[in-house]
Amino acid sequence: MHSKTADSLQNKFNQKLLDKGLRPTKQRSCVYDVLLQKKDHPTADEVLVRVRKKLPSISLATVYNCLETLVDCSLVKQVNMDRSPSKYCPNLTPHAHFRCSKTGRIYDLNLQEDEINQLKELLPSGFNAENFDLTFSGSANLP
Amino acid sequence: MHSKTADSLQNKFNQKLLDKGLRPTKQRSCVYDVLLQKKDHPTADEVLVRVRKKLPSISLATVYNCLETLVDCSLVKQVNMDRSPSKYCPNLTPHAHFRCSKTGRIYDLNLQEDEINQLKELLPSGFNAENFDLTFSGSANLP
DNA sequence: TTCTCAATTTAGAATAATTCCAATTACAAC
């Protein structure tokens, strides 16, 4: 597969916001860019620090507002683990997460369609899942 | 299998606490009993209300302390969903959760050993999971 | 272009779950 161009991502951003009657402001755009540039599941605080490199006067309230808007527009996923601060992820494909207990680093584990079907087979009859949340934790020994 | 008697559960409770050099106090015992009596994943606030039927002067701080102790002793699991208050569950067998979006009710989905192995097969090599957290949400249509 | 006005941003206050703290109480061992 080809990776998305900056332009096609920009178009997707504009489109999804306009679809909901919302404005593609520079704050929203910058928050979204920050998430695309380093896909490490930052918290709102970390997003604030990164966005301020471009928009030094943006407020934390606005970062929270923008993140909520991006989640509502299905441009970003909100990721919650235990009771730690929410993290944000621009990977919209169905995926699980792995948190390394040593480093705290979070990895995306992309899932194939058949793997998702396997997951849903865990449900007894009568249960109809629209969503799932799967997080592993342990140690990652990567090359 | 036979279900555990009240006595054998009492023994397990005493044993696990004593193993860690902790006292099986009436507050800890009562919090644990409340979780066993109605396995509906109550929050700390809900546990407080139930425990006060037996111990009217117990404090919320003590409920939090007791729940933390029970989790540390592997008598109870702490269950977190999104950013809602922590819930507590005495089911120690590996299981997933299903939250009905209509009623908010939470169901345990017990998993067989082979199903757990299936889950761990989702991990690429280099990832070693000690734990997993699997939560479905959707609508439950039960008989 | 200027005007208008709803949408957005902003700073700071408020909220809510949880943790911390310092004082009291309980209780096991001596």
Added chain:
DNA sequence: GTTGTAATTGGAATTATTCTAAATTGAGAA
């Protein structure tokens, strides 16, 4: 019974997030 540590308690503190009300922005109307 005294002592010493663990546990409980009420209230203060913490922290992530949401709310509020005022200022700013910017797209479309005039």
